[in-house]
Amino acid sequence: MTNKKTILITGAGGALAQQVIAQLKNRYHIIAVDFRRRVQTHEGIHSYKVDYHKRAFEDLFRKHKIDGLIHIGRMGLYESDHYHRYNVNVLGTQKLLDLCRKYQVNQVIVLSTYFVYGASPYNPALITEDFPLKASELTMDLVDSVELENLAMIYLWKHPELNITILRPCNIAGPGVLNSMSLLLSRKIAPVLMGFSPMMQFIHVDDMARAIAVAFQKNIPGVYNVATADWVAYQKALQHCGCKLLPVPSVPDILPKQISKLLGWKAFPSYLMNYYKYPVVIDGALFDKTFGFKAKSSLDDIFNYCREKKALNIL
């Protein structure tokens, strides 16, 4: 029997969680869970398929003495309607945090997203963590992201013993990542809004996994943006990934949304249209300074990966 702590990692089927597990498996006992499927992961790691908002989930806490939670698992924006996403992402997270309290889990990392700030023409650049979360003002489809954050924030202040750290990363990209931006980067033809090419930030999935690992190891609760200090216009990023641009009429606002709905573009959904129009540039300096973090991969590394895989017809 070793003195290793035990960490529960949700969303274990995703590329990011896999990287986090790879980074932490030697120092901690890992319990990997996913609501979609039982994940085949590294040797010696317990893996479960379980719904966070079902009673059976508590059995995990009864069976294992869990010391920390890394909550990455999320129903993606294109995976279901916003009602179902709310149930899984918000109510499921509440259940999870309540279980953490009940079973004296003393460290929690919650993965959020930069989407919570909302894309607006009035956004300043280098948004810091104290900026209002305006995403739900713009679209009902992002309510679950904002509510999940608000919930984690309430637990952060109300239950300091949980030591909650909330991370708001910029676009995560790289091998295996399946978020809407990565889907766009991996396409041969990618839609763009005519006359708009907002500034964007990208972080490699390996760097984001390192950021989560370092946040867990140093345990300094709070809310942090995670982003590299490098920026690129959306259309330029697509071109560097070898995408051909498909211009979509951008005015009036309703037109591109209707086109997206009509064509069922899951990588370019109507509710994210503002993010392809206006910038949400976040400031990751607080995280870098607090945790002594520096991303290793450059934008070129991220885009080269997409281009090379596309050239080999792998993506």
Add this chain to the structure above:
Amino acid sequence: MLKNTLWQLLRHRIVTADIEKQIDNIPKPVGSFGYDPWGYNREGAKVWMSLFKPLYDHYFRVEAFGLENIPKQGRVLIIANHSGQLPIDGGMIGMALCTNPHGPRAPRAMIERWIPTLPFIGNALNEAGAVIGDPENCAKMLRNEEAVIVFPEGARGAGKPYKKRYQLQGFGQGFMHLAIQEKTPIIPVGVVGCEETIPSLGNLKSLAKLLGMPYFPIALPIPLPAKIILEFGEPLYFDGDIASEAHVEAQVNQVKSAIHMLIQQGLSRRKGWFK
């Protein structure tokens, strides 16, 4: 591939060697793709500035005085009078800054908040260095040691009718708060000639409201080739604690007086609208 080659050929035709050199000489940190967080892009700036230069040199025949007053590096607020319906004055001050023989600077003009909603125009202005007029943006750029251009009259100045030419309108006080908080020198600028580029007879308020614009002038659709004179004054320094808004207002009035003097100086150099 063909598109890239055509663009490179076109770029080669547009970007002049002088602009290429001047923008490369600007001491401005950018990311690995040549962008900064506000969307300024060195390559984009070269294209837009090159397209704008003939207007600066030949159409408006701009003469800039006092360019030596602009610091070669470090934070600075460039505060000017606003006029002429379109932000031609911002463009001309920007061009003067980035082609300054005493040391070029990237011009960070604060633009109206509705401009980023315009397709193509918002991105083009961002690439050339402009950003929305947000106090937080301005403070961050000053901390980033940028040269920020502010028109404290805002739409009140730009949209005023010709009968109010060279009458300074109410100044917002935000720039003074920033100058004090961020310990930033102010360079006052008197702009002469932009009033005559698009003389306006009045403002169609209901049409402006319908289009979501701050004003809609009754004016010619094309700017007249009025001669533009830019008078850059000596730096003004304001520091200490902000005792009260009345105190800030008094300091704003000092800047306003300096700009008024510079406008008079510019008007005395001019021999008419076009010369």
